[in-house]
Amino acid sequence: MPRLEHKFHVVLTDEARAELESITRMHTVGAAKLRRAKILLMSADGCTDMEISEDVGLCERQVVRVRQKFVKSGVQPTLTRTVRKDAGIPKVIDGRAEAQLITIACSSPPEGRDHWTLQLLCTEMKRLKIVKSVCPETVRKTLKKTNFALGLPSGSASPRKTEPASSSGWKRSSTFIKKSTTRNAR
Numbered sequence: 001m002p003r004l005e006h007k008f009h010v011v012l013t014d015e016a017r018a019e020l021e022s023i024t025r026m027h028t029v030g031a032a033k034l035r036r037a038k039i040l041l042m043s044a045d046g047c048t049d050m051e052i053s054e055d056v057g058l059c060e061r062q063v064v065r066v067r068q069k070f071v072k073s074g075v076q077p078t079l080t081r082t083v084r085k086d087a088g089i090p091k092v093i094d095g096r097a098e099a100q101l102i103t104i105a106c107s108s109p110p111e112g113r114d115h116w117t118l119q120l121l122c123t124e125m126k127r128l129k130i131v132k133s134v135c136p137e138t139v140r141k142t143l144k145k146t147n148f149a150l151g152l153p154s155g156s157a158s159p160r161k162t163e164p165a166s167s168s169g170w171k172r173s174s175t176f177i178k179k180s181t182t183r184n185a186r
Contacts, residue, residue: 008067010043016075017044023079033079039066040078092134093142100130101139105148 012020023029023037035056042052049060056063070078093101104124109116118136125131125139 008064008071010040010067010070012040012044017041019075032081036066036079039063040070040075043067043070092131092138097125097130098142098146100128101125101142102146102148104128105143 020037020041024034024041026034029037035058038056039052039058042055043063047055049063052063053060066078101121105116105121110120110124113120118139121139122134122136125134
């Protein structure tokens with residue numbers, strides 16, 4: 001890996017240095033923020049990437065990335081985690097669709113079938129226009145979340161009933177014999 005210490009040189013103002021040093025002294029700061037603050041302080045003091053990476057417990061490439069972000073964006077964006085623009089992938093099966101999926105799974109299977117399969121449930125949800133498209137894995141995870149098991153004779157999404165234990169707790173046996181803990185003196 002080429003040396004990038006010279007390319008992204010960290011120069012801190014007195015104000016930025018004071019802020020980073022106060023972060024490193026805080027006890028309630030997150031570990032990632034603390035590491036980034038240490039990286040910036042050590043970089044400004046002229047430490048090499050290898051020394052910094054050994055001290056903070058990250059690889060050299062991560063140290064370079066933190067310095068690069070500081071040079072391009074400044075102190076605050078470097079210390080905070082960036083929020084995703086797309087905010088993740090939206091769920092395919094929401095609460096309404098989940099309820100309809102359970103209703104379908106609890107109903108009798110199509111003619112010529114003994115039970116519902118994941119693929120049959122997917123095609124039925126598409127046919128009823130509950131969702132535009134859904135994969136069997138999404139259906140499986142949804143059913144697992146509701147404790148529904150395909151192919152069981154109960155055919156419901158309710159948790160299985162457990163039998164009461166045969167005894168309500170520990171009991172002493174009627175043949176219990178207490179041993180003497182003291183020795184007989186002769």
